[in-house]
Amino acid sequence: MVHEELFARLNxxxxxxxxxxxxxxxxxxxxxxxxxxxxxxxxxNVVINSNTILLRGTTCQSNCRPKNNQFQSVCALCSEWKREIVKHHTKPYSVINWGNCRPWLWPTEPWELAKAFMPRGQTGVTRAEHCDAAALLNLLHLCDHFSFINHCLVTEVIRYRNELMHSCEMRVSDQWMAHFQKSLEQLLLQLRHVPEVAIAAQQIQEMLSVDLSVHVPGVDSVDGANRVGIESISLWETELLRESLKDLLNTDEHEGAPIYADLQKLQMLHRFLSGNKDLEEQFGNELHSIQVLxxxxxxxNSNSGQQ
Structure with missing residues (x-):
């Protein structure tokens, strides 16, 4: 059976x-x-219309670009955009990920502005649907335009999301799930007027209220059972594992310098992926990157121990 190992994991x-x-x-x-x-x-539009310099509609003529995560703008226009971003940042003294941005597009592309309020690794992202939940949640938390949303609820969901993605054992308890569900419900309730959010809330409630059973095509199942196709589960498993890998590798490597405190996490993730033949084949390139790191x-570790 093609998904035999996935069936085993779902047990x-x-x-x-x-x-x-x-x-x-x-x-x-x-x-x-x-x-x-x-x-x-x-x-x-609000930022532009409230700033006489930005309202002139000029564009960057100096090819201003961030270097790694630092941005010292060359032209007056990009300096003004940078000032506006810091002004509207709810935590301006924390790290702002300038490396996400293409400053010359700030005057014309709202999404380039959004990326300054997101975790790093968003440079090539040009649309909201290309982001993961963490990027969008951090935008809600760090941009004061969203002050009408309870930030405590946003940060709570971010915390649970990080715990989930940083769990190299890929396991969470029923108790954790209960708290997670409550935090999601409270956050989404704030945006219940948005049709897409209301649909998402319903889908989440349905997923969390049933035992995830698997439907195998051609095999009879109990009438009325909640079923999910194995292909669907496989697809979202792959997407989640890729997000977890990206998260861990981004966390462990800061401007080219690995953080050796997370060696144990890397080793656990390596063991998990290599311990499942289907995942080992699917994530071969990523496993090589993990091994190198x-x-x-x-x-x-060895060098620091000798000093």
């Missing part, structure tokens, strides 16, 4: 919970995309 309650929680975050992202796009267009981290 583990903690892993099934991990997949279900990840699916819910994917639905959060789907619900927020259109809303965030519209709001950022409004925010972009593991070797770097072990070398750093």
């Amino acid at each position: 583990e309650v903690g892993y099934k919970n991990w997949l279900k929680a990840g699916y819910c975050l994917m639905k959060v992202k789907d619900g927020l995309c259109g809303f965030v796009d519209n709001e950022m267009r409004d925010f972009h 593991e070797d770097q981290l072990q070398s750093l």
